[in-house]
Amino acid sequence: MNAIFKALNDETRRGILEMLRRRDMTAGEIAEAFHISKPSISHHLDLLKRADLVTSEKKGQFILYSLNTTIVDDILKWIITLKK
Amino acid sequence: MNAIFKALNDETRRGILEMLRRRDMTAGEIAEAFHISKPSISHHLDLLKRADLVTSEKKGQFILYSLNTTIVDDILKWIITLKK
DNA sequence: ATAATATTTAGATATTTGTCTAAATATTTA
DNA sequence: TAAATATTTAGACAAATATCTAAATATTAT
Numbered sequence: 001m002n003a004i005f006k007a008l009n010d011e012t013r014r015g016i017l018e019m020l021r022r023r024d025m026t027a028g029e030i031a032e033a034f035h036i037s038k039p040s041i042s043h044h045l046d047l048l049k050r051a052d053l054v055t056s057e058k059k060g061q062f063i064l065y066s067l068n069t070t071i072v073d074d075i076l077k078w079i080i081t082l083k084k
Numbered sequence: 085m086n087a088i089f090k091a092l093n094d095e096t097r098r099g100i101l102e103m104l105r106r107r108d109m110t111a112g113e114i115a116e117a118f119h120i121s122k123p124s125i126s127h128h129l130d131l132l133k134r135a136d137l138v139t140s141e142k143k144g145q146f147i148l149y150s151l152n153t154t155i156v157d158d159i160l161k162w163i164i165t166l167k168k
Numbered sequence: 169a170t171a172a173t174a175t176t177t178a179g180a181t182a183t184t185t186g187t188c189t190a191a192a193t194a195t196t197t198a
Numbered sequence: 199t200a201a202a203t204a205t206t207t208a209g210a211c212a213a214a215t216a217t218c219t220a221a222a223t224a225t226t227a228t
Contacts, residue, residue, distance in 0.1 A: 008092070060195065062204065083105075083156055123219080146225090
């Protein structure tokens with residue numbers, strides 16, 4: 001849970017998740033959407049991956065990132081416990 | 085949304101929310117549950133309050149803290165958009 | 169009024185974090 | 199094989215954060 005909330009505690013990373021919700025994207029495509037250097041985006045993607053919020057798959061010279069909805073369910077579960 | 089995820093990005097603060105889910109508690113009672121100084125707990129409570137995740141009410145010389153479930157709903161909504 | 173209790177505010181410090189540039193790695197194309 | 203493209207790794211640095219102790223504020227009890 002720690003890695004998940006750490007990953008969510010950043011506007012850029014939440015933006016990345018919202019984009020990946022629509023379609024899988026390469027690291028480069030994601031970087032273009034933000035006014036931040038590619039190494040910084042790479043770092044954000046690394047944090048999201050460590051939290052298991054995204055997965056990555058090598059496609060030739062590109063790396064395709066996807067949202068991992070399984071983990072999203074785990075967050076939902078935790079939040080819902082607060083309501084019970 | 086920023087203040088909310090910032091507030092949730094800490095084990096101690098999440099623990100506080102889980103306790104307040106069961107019953108309202110004074111700052112002192114909350115502090116006793118953690119091996120952290122009272123000023124530190126006070127700081128955590130302040131962050132939770134800024135995120136509107138808890139409310140506080142003065143009861144004599146005590147301050148009673150409560151969970152604000154309205155905001156919990158807002159988090160839920162954001163998480164759920166990731167699944168759509 | 170004074171002392172005791174509950175909590176916060178102030179100020180300091182070590183750690184974590186987000187960002188950058190430069191360099192390294194991996195893949196594709198000419 | 200050499201050049202171009204995509205991405206990450208490494209190293210540096212400023213800003214944010216969690217924690218502490220000491221002091222301040224507010225309330226209750228003697």
